[in-house]
Amino acid sequence: MKILFLTQFFSPETGAASKRVYGLARQLVKLGHEVHVVTGMPNYPSGRIKDEYKKKIFCFEKIDGINVSRYYVYVSEKRNTLNRMLNYFSLVLSSLFFLLKRREIDIIITSSPPLFLGLTGVIMSKIKKIPHVFDIRDIWPEVAVEIGELKEGSKVYKIMKRIEKIIYKNSDILTVVTKGKKTNLIKNGVDANKIKLVSNGFDEEFLEIPINKDIAERYNLIGKFNFLYAGIIGIAQGIDIIIESAEKLKFNNEIQFVLVGNGVELERMKNLVREKKLSNVIFTGEQPHNNIRSFLHYSNVALVPLKSEALKDSVPTKLYEALGAGKPVILSASGDSVEVVKESRGGLVVKPGDIDSFVKAIEKLYKDKDFYKDCTINSKEYVIKNYSRTAIAKTLEKQLKLELDKSRDNSKNL
Structure with missing residues (x-):
């Protein structure tokens, strides 16, 4: 398979998101798949782009067999809602330039949070007519409300809820890292058959x-x-x-x-x-x-x-x-x-x-x-x-193959 990961965070950035995508991508390469990652210039959590990536709007590198395409992101050391939104949406827009590379891709996986990059995943999947997998580590905007970063009912919250529904509706699979997240999604009306458990793990x-x-x-x-x-x-x-x-x-x-x-x-x-x-x-x-x-x-x-x-x-x-x-x-x-x-x-x-x-x-x-x-x-x-990362990657691989086969069967029947 030719697999594309869309992620706001990736090595050398630290944090749960980077570790998850990097770990899964590396294991999928070992399983014989061609893996691409589309991400931004490393800047998390400092809000400063790392020196070797400064003043770049695009760069390509290979990390452990993973093809990594990095695009422009807006960064600021000032931590407020506006700057975070600009950071997130700048990658939503700049990452779409990956479409110009005309890479042949079989399936797209978008890592969340943040929520917004899922819009890029949905757009790319529609244009390329391939399945989209939305990988959910934390359910936004609910988690932002839980930690006091966002008020329920605020304008930003309402916008995020609309975006969330669009992404869920237009994704073929929603992968979650815990049973609790699956339960929460089902309670919020998401089809249980669409949700697959692909837990975090240890490499x-x-x-x-x-x-x-x-x-x-x-x-x-x-x-x-x-x-x-x-x-x-x-x-x-x-x-x-x-x-x-x-x-x-x-x-x-x-x-x-x-x-x-x-x-x-x-x-x-x-x-x-x-x-x-x-x-x-x-x-x-x-x-x-x-x-x-x-x-x-x-x-x-x-x-x-x-x-x-x-x-x-x-x-x-x-x-x-x-x-x-x-x-x-x-x-x-x-x-x-x-x-x-x-x-x-x-x-x-x-x-x-x-x-x-x-x-x-x-x-x-x-x-x-x-x-x-x-x-x-x-x-x-x-x-x-x-919780071996190898075993978890094999679980993901199985789900991707099933979805890809289903997508190809549907295309034949059209």
Whole structure:
């Protein structure tokens, strides 16, 4: 098959969207398919285009056998609704220039969020008369309302709801990453037969990345019991709970909190640490994804917080990576991600925002050596068995082949 991914985010950008598309695309290449990715110039989450891509309106590169076409995107370090919309819609428009390349494509997969690139996917699928798959990691605009970024009933919300309906109606398959998302879509009137589960997963090759010893020295990770958060430092993640816990545990000289990543909340978190005069919190800034393997290696426990109990159908990619690397997890969330931690027996779960329980979970894994050891063994075995990226790519491949066969049969009957 000749497969096209449309995505706002792609390597070298970090974050769940980039990891998912990159992981699936790479595995599909290994399965013998020709894979193309249409995306923008890397700029997330800093709002600045990376130096090697600056002043370009188009560039082509090959990454692990994946054909990557990058197009112009509007960027701004100022975080507001207008700039985000301009960022999203600039790629919606610029990515349509891929049609001029006259590439032969069998099927299109659009990654969401953001929602709007689905319009490009729908347009391309109509012009090329091929199936369109809309891959949903988070259901927008609902998730924006849940985290307080958008008001239900606002003009922007209403526009997004209309766009959502257009995309759903004109997509042949809707793939979702959790059972909870499938349930939510069905409740909102989407045909259950149209929805397929293609979960997030763990790439076993992540464990083969060499350990960078310089990281341990640079960030003072040796001789400490390190609690690691690695990911976007944004609104949905609720990083405040980590800073509040660090304050309660500041008298324990062995416990240290390491925050890896960038995002709109980073400066506020740094200011909180300064205000509280905490010496047990380290910010490393944005790191290449390969470095996450080393940070996990030198850490004892991974922290996976989500801000709201409303985000029940989200399972962060960082959860799979931590468990797959054999690191116990403290999850502050509810819903589908809780099932993963409990079924894996790889860590502890607390309610979002429950600082006292979060601190108790930290102390449990710090003090109870037997429990800690059991978590390390259970977590790795469970994730590799149930959430291998290879197996997930094969699930997607099967769904794509079925849809492509159906599309070809329909064309013959016309």
